[in-house]
Amino acid sequence: MKKIDVCLSPELIKLYDLKNKVVVIVDVLRASSTMVTALANGITHIRPYSNIDACEEMRNSGYLIAGERGGDIIKGFDLGNSPLKFLQEKYFGEKLAMTTTNGTLAIKLSKGASKIIIGGMINLEAVANFINNQNKDVIIFCAGWKGKVNLEDTLFAGALVDRVSENFELECDASMVARAVYSEAKNDIIGYLKNSSHVNRLAKLGIIKDIEFCLTPDQFDIVPELDGDNIMVR
């Protein structure tokens, strides 16, 4: 039987063997939710950057540039990290360069995997279908917050483990930890997460609508995948 495992922080990913595995990167608030929404609304592909300057230079190659630090839009950038800005195909046909606090780092650390895909609550079912159809073991890689474990990414990991549990064996304890969080939260995900530290941080920035959007499951039936330097839908 295929195996599924959960890595709860970028600081722990070195303990996992990614070779020949599908890695599902999740940064629910908000990088992975923004990527999914952008690609579902006509962005052709996304280039992720950890470095602000490298990201900004992509403007010269005709890219929209997007990025946040500490939840705020970077000065001079076209967009921050709000998925809502990409709705209604507002940027249809554009290409996007994007830098974020935690999500981009997770992508960088996942090199070596067989496939790297992007998951969030908003494309949960699509990701579940994708990994069910692959003949490979899976690592769900939570981007976390500055290296620490966070609640929303752990919740997503638990939700995904729960959805695919008939087809996968749980590899180690972190999967059970994540599933316990999902089990406790599932009847009122937004209410449950209102106590999390990152939701509190974001709520202070006045982006409650972003949070509600990012936590609402199964809005988009697409799975973004890393292809060379680009994230795109195949």
Add this chain to the structure above:
Amino acid sequence: MKKIDVCLSPELIKLYDLKNKVVVIVDVLRASSTMVTALANGITHIRPYSNIDACEEMRNSGYLIAGERGGDIIKGFDLGNSPLKFLQEKYFGEKLAMTTTNGTLAIKLSKGASKIIIGGMINLEAVANFINNQNKDVIIFCAGWKGKVNLEDTLFAGALVDRVSENFELECDASMVARAVYSEAKNDIIGYLKNSSHVNRLAKLGIIKDIEFCLTPDQFDIVPELDGDNIMVR
């Protein structure tokens, strides 16, 4: 209000500021359970070692020597890592040098804290009382398994957070994650943990009685504390 936080792995402890805090080290299976049982049954103090040779040398200073690697007793040592061996004051008045896989490392990484104490399910209430009576913030430090998050230490962290929640503010998401695990497990802790990877490992070694013992709450009303190089009850 005092704050409480949970560190789910030794790989993450560098992200926490331990200064002026009480650190509760937990390695439920079995280092912290063995330490509590030994000290509750007449061992005068314990010296923890990460290195096998350094631990073995303490025999020349009149210490009993105890240690395991991968769950097995180290060749030539007096004792392994089974708490049951210390019951009925079998080694009353002896001093103990001890080396373990994960627990000793956690102690080493906690230097810098105001106080370092040892917790397990078997002295849960004693630890809860201890931290309630200290005027300091608390970090519960899970020893984990080779750097990875494990279920039994996370469960203890959740149980302790739950017991002291009226007196502490939860500092970050890991506390909520741990509490969710405890909440799901609390009505049948042993049944819940029988699916965990480490319990499976140990069960193969035939030490089910150890596991049941280590998971039974509130057996000993003592709190081991690091005092210089020694772990002892003040």
